[in-house]
Amino acid sequence: MPPDAVVRPAAVAGADAHYRALESLYRHAPINRFFESELEIVEEGFARIRFDVREEVFHAAGAAHGTTYFKMLDDAAFYACNSLVTDRFLLTTAFNLLFTRPLRSGPIVAEGRWASGRRRVMVGEARLIDAEGEEAARGTGTFMRSHIPLSTLPGYATTGR
Numbered sequence: 518m519p520p521d522a523v524v525r526p527a528a529v530a531g532a533d534a535h536y537r538a539l540e541s542l543y544r545h546a547p548i549n550r551f552f553e554s555e556l557e558i559v560e561e562g563f564a565r566i567r568f569d570v571r572e573e574v575f576h577a578a579g580a581a582h583g584t585t586y587f588k589m590l591d592d593a594a595f596y597a598c599n600s601l602v603t604d605r606f607l608l609t610t611a612f613n614l615l616f617t618r619p620l621r622s623g624p625i626v627a628e629g630r631w632a633s634g635r636r637r638v639m640v641g642e643a644r645l646i647d648a649e650g651e652e653a654a655r656g657t658g659t660f661m662r663s664h665i666p667l668s669t670l671p672g673y674a675t676t677g678r
Contacts, residue, residue, distance in 0.1 A: 531603075532561060535600070535603050536558035536600060537558075538667070538673050538674055539556070539558055539596055539599060539600060539667075539673070540556050540557065540558060541672050541673065541674050542667070542670055542672040542673040543556040543592070543596065543672075544556070544672065545671055545672025546672070548588075552568065552585070552588055552589070553568060553569070554566050554567065554568035554589070554592075555567050555568070556592070556596060558596060558597075558600050560600075561600055561601060561631075562597055562598075562600060562601060562630060562631035563597055563600070563628070563629070563630055563631075564592075564593050564594075564596035564597040564600060564628075564629040565593070565626060565627070565628050565629075566589055566592055566593050566596075566626070566627040566629075567624065567625075567626055567627075568589060568624075568625055568627070569622075569623065569624050569625070570585065570620050570621065570622055570623060570625055571622060572622060579621075580619035580620055580621055581619070581620035581621075583614075583616070585620065586614060586616060586620070586645060586653075586654045586656075587612065587614055587656075589625070589627040589643075589645060590612070590614060590627060590629075590643040590644070590645060590654060590655070590656035590658075591609055591612050591643070591656070591658055592627065592629070593627035593628060593629025593641075593643040594612075594629040594630075594641030594642060594643040594656065594657070594658045594660070595607060595609060595629070595641065595658065595660055596629060597629035597630050597631045597641050597643070598629075598631050598634075598639040598640075598641040598660045599660070600631070601631055601635065601639070602639075602662060602667075603667070604666060604667060604668075605662045605663055605664070605665060605666060605667060606663050606665040606666075606667055606670060607639065607660040607661065607662060607663065608660065608661055608662075608663045609658055609659070609660055610638070610658075610659045610660065610661050611658065611659045612656055612657070612658040612659075613656060613657050613658070614654060614655075614656040615654060615655050615656065616653075616654050617652055617653055617654055617655070618647070618651060618652075618653045618654075619653070620645065620647060620653050620654075621647075623647070623648040624648050625645055625646065625647055625648070625653070626645070626646045627643055627644070627645050627646075628643060628644055628646065629641055629642070629643040630642050630643070632657070637661055637662055638659055638660070638661045639659070639660045639661075640657065640658070640659055640660075641657070641658050641660060642655070642656070642657050642658075643655065643656050643657075643658070644656075
């Protein structure tokens with residue numbers, strides 16, 4: 518083994534495989550054909566989504582429609598929570614959203630964090646950060662374990678990309 522090789526414990530390698538599989542699941546979701554974005558699960562309980570706001574999602578007053586805010590906040594909080602659950606798909610049961618400023622065209626980052634719960638119901642928080650580094654919205658969601666095994670979902674692949 519080369520001297521600079523990193524040896525990772527099996528639990529870390531397993532978690533990493535789960536994170537990459539969730540990222541693959543996100544890429545394969547049909548809804549993301551309308552919302553071009555890239556999910557990165559940074560660590561247990563933390564997910565980041567990068568996307569660009571385009572004029573196609575503007576409401577009549579020239580800023581992003583609330584559907585964009587909800588979609589990205591819900592996804593970021595959801596994947597942060599599902600990073601802790603390796604066997605089942607989670608379902609959103611509630612989501613509260615606070616708009617703090619309009620989103621215009623440009624790059625946006627959604628950051629989601631697991632906040633509490635580990636068994637049946639989990640709580641996640643998320644925020645949207647605009648190109649100037651300002652928070653544009655935040656939200657809190659509750660997510661519960663479903664009866665759907667992750668391993669049965671198209672796109673959830675724990676081997677390769």
